[in-house]
Amino acid sequence: MNFDGQVCRVLHEEHRANLDLLGKVEQALGRAPRYDAALAGLIGQFARALEQDIERHFRFEEESLFPLMADAGDGDMAALLVEEHEAIREVAAELLPLARAAAAGPVDDAGWAALRRNALELVERQVAHIQKETMALLPLLADLLDEETDRELAFGYASL
Numbered sequence: 001m002n003f004d005g006q007v008c009r010v011l012h013e014e015h016r017a018n019l020d021l022l023g024k025v026e027q028a029l030g031r032a033p034r035y036d037a038a039l040a041g042l043i044g045q046f047a048r049a050l051e052q053d054i055e056r057h058f059r060f061e062e063e064s065l066f067p068l069m070a071d072a073g074d075g076d077m078a079a080l081l082v083e084e085h086e087a088i089r090e091v092a093a094e095l096l097p098l099a100r101a102a103a104a105g106p107v108d109d110a111g112w113a114a115l116r117r118n119a120l121e122l123v124e125r126q127v128a129h130i131q132k133e134t135m136a137l138l139p140l141l142a143d144l145l146d147e148e149t150d151r152e153l154a155f156g157y158a159s160l
Contacts, residue, residue, distance in 0.1 A: 005145055006154035007065070008138045014057055015130045021049055026123045035102065035112045044103035046119070050092045054126075058085045060157045065141060072144055077136060084129045091122045 003009045025046050028039050062085065066078035095118040101107050102115055145153065 003138055003142055005142055005150040007145060007150050008142050010154060010157065012134065012138060014053065015134055018049065018053065019127065019130055021046060022123045022126055025119055029116045029119050034109065035107050040103050043099050047096060047099035047103050050096050050099065054088065054092060056160050060160060064153055064156060068144060069140065074140060081137065088122065088125050088129060091118055091125060094118055095122055
């Protein structure tokens with residue numbers, strides 16, 4: 001898809017990068033029934049994405065974009081996306097300590113099983129959420145944001 005506005009372009013690029021990472025995590029964990037030290041780097045990258053990117057991205061949408069959507073009459077869509085953010089945050093909160101531990105070194109079989117289960121759940125939720133935002137949120141924002149508002153929001157997001 002082609003998005004002309006700065007906000008849509010940045011969010012779309014973040015979505016693509018996130019999907020790429022989620023795909024790598026899903027493939028790697030799907031093939032590794034036990035802890036594998038070779039995955040520590042990927043798991044560390046995944047943990048950093050959970051810590052930084054998800055919260056920053058979600059906060060920006062919730063504080064800056066969803067109120068605009070609600071004002072434009074799309075409050076139901078905004079509310080649905082907030083519910084999905086909350087569900088993703090819950091899984092991420094349980095997953096993050098497991099991912100940090102696995103990135104730092106070996107984990108036992110129970111820890112690895114919990115990491116895999118939660119990571120694969122997060123991948124599933126996040127991929128579906130990103131698809132929804134790409135197909136519904138971004139086109140809506142492209143129509144909703146004028147050039148000045150788009151520029152202000154993009155600068156605000158860059159400073160988060």
